[in-house]
Amino acid sequence: MTASIAFIGVGNMARSIFSGMLAGGYPADKIIGTSRTPEKRDYYHEQYGITMLAENDLAVDQADVVVLCVKPAQMQSVVEEFADHVRGDQLFISVAAGIELDSLAYWLGRSVAIVRSMPNTPSQLGAGMTGLIANEHTSPAQKTQVSELFSSIGHSVWVDDEAHMHTVTSLSGSAPAYFFRFLEAMIKNGEQQGLDEATCRALASHAMFGAARMVMELDEPISQLRQNITSPMGTTEQALLSFEASNIDKIVAEAMMACVNRSKEMAEDFSAKKD
Ligand SMILES: NC(=O)C1=CN([C@@H]2O[C@H](COP(=O)(O)OP(=O)(O)OC[C@H]3O[C@@H](n4cnc5c(N)ncnc54)[C@H](OP(=O)(O)O)[C@@H]3O)[C@@H](O)[C@H]2O)C=CC1
Numbered sequence: 030m031t032a033s034i035a036f037i038g039v040g041n042m043a044r045s046i047f048s049g050m051l052a053g054g055y056p057a058d059k060i061i062g063t064s065r066t067p068e069k070r071d072y073y074h075e076q077y078g079i080t081m082l083a084e085n086d087l088a089v090d091q092a093d094v095v096v097l098c099v100k101p102a103q104m105q106s107v108v109e110e111f112a113d114h115v116r117g118d119q120l121f122i123s124v125a126a127g128i129e130l131d132s133l134a135y136w137l138g139r140s141v142a143i144v145r146s147m148p149n150t151p152s153q154l155g156a157g158m159t160g161l162i163a164n165e166h167t168s169p170a171q172k173t174q175v176s177e178l179f180s181s182i183g184h185s186v187w188v189d190d191e192a193h194m195h196t197v198t199s200l201s202g203s204a205p206a207y208f209f210r211f212l213e214a215m216i217k218n219g220e221q222q223g224l225d226e227a228t229c230r231a232l233a234s235h236a237m238f239g240a241a242r243m244v245m246e247l248d249e250p251i252s253q254l255r256q257n258i259t260s261p262m263g264t265t266e267q268a269l270l271s272f273e274a275s276n277i278d279k280i281v282a283e284a285m286m287a288c289v290n291r292s293k294e295m296a297e298d299f300s301a302k303k304d
């Protein structure tokens with residue numbers, strides 16, 4: 030039987046997940062979303078055909094699976110408000126950065142299956158990547174259910190140590206934004222060289238897409254794929270030398286560690302253990 034799934038907080042990430050699910054054939058009448066904003070409720074209902082509710086507790090009452098999609102700072106108050114409605118047979122999935130399984134369990138107030146996930150927005154195109162970790166109350170069947178859900182909108186990996194979720198955030202959750210920023214810089218320079226924005230966008234994004242496909246589909250070291258483009262005394266070599274002169278490894282490592290450190294800070298700031 031198809032599970033009823035409630036998304037608590039319909040924003041960018043929830044929309045990315047359920048629109049990917051709908052595109053993959055998940056029935057709209059099995060998806061519930063919540064929002065405090067009447068216009069958003071009307072819009073999402075009309076646009077996607079899903080049920081939209083103002084009350085989180087009513088959504089929880091009707092759901093087999095509850096996906097927690099509010100901002101980390103809002104998670105405690107949102108969860109505590111509906112905690113009285115939680116049933117032991119439900120499965121909770123959080124997408125929030127930094128929020129730990131123990132904190133979620135504490136706020137939910139009972140022994141229940143909880144999966145912490147770190148998805149990303151390409152999920153809306155079925156091209157997502159999600160890191161997952163489950164608490165001790167999650168059964169193998171529930172883990173399979175979660176794998177199937179995230180596989181329907183892309184790929185997923187389970188990690189065995191919750192600390193690795195910070196790394197997952199820096200490698201895939203936040204990473205689409207790094208690549209958007211890189212593309213923005215490339216397009217800006219292409220325009221400065223005289224090409225129009227649309228042409229620059231097409232050229233650079235297809236280069237990024239093709240490169241990503243080569244990495245995923247060819248069984249070759251990435252360094253080899255790079256060298257195959259880099260003719261001695263050619264153009265690519267000059268571009269790469271420029272990156273090295275700016276110490277690209279250091280730039281990227283600093284950005285990723287800034288992401289990881291913020292994720293750790295959020296875990297500390299929004300931990301139930303601080304109550
Ligand atoms: N964006 C991304 O790429 C990723 C985000 N995440 C995680 O996803 C979560 C959501 O992020 P994102 O989607 O970007 O944020 P958004 O601000 O886009 O979405 C959060 C939504 O929560 C709703 N909300 C807030 N309070 C309540 C409430 N009491 N009841 C019901 N709904 C509520 C808001 O809608 P309204 O005000 O209308 O109620 C808002 O649209 C975060 O925890 C983030 O860490 C994880 C991976 C990637």
Ligand SMILES: O=C(O)[C@@H]1CCC=N1
Binds near residue numbers: 126198202203
């Ligand atoms: O920026 C954030 O905090 C969220 C988590 C990963 C992507 N967006």
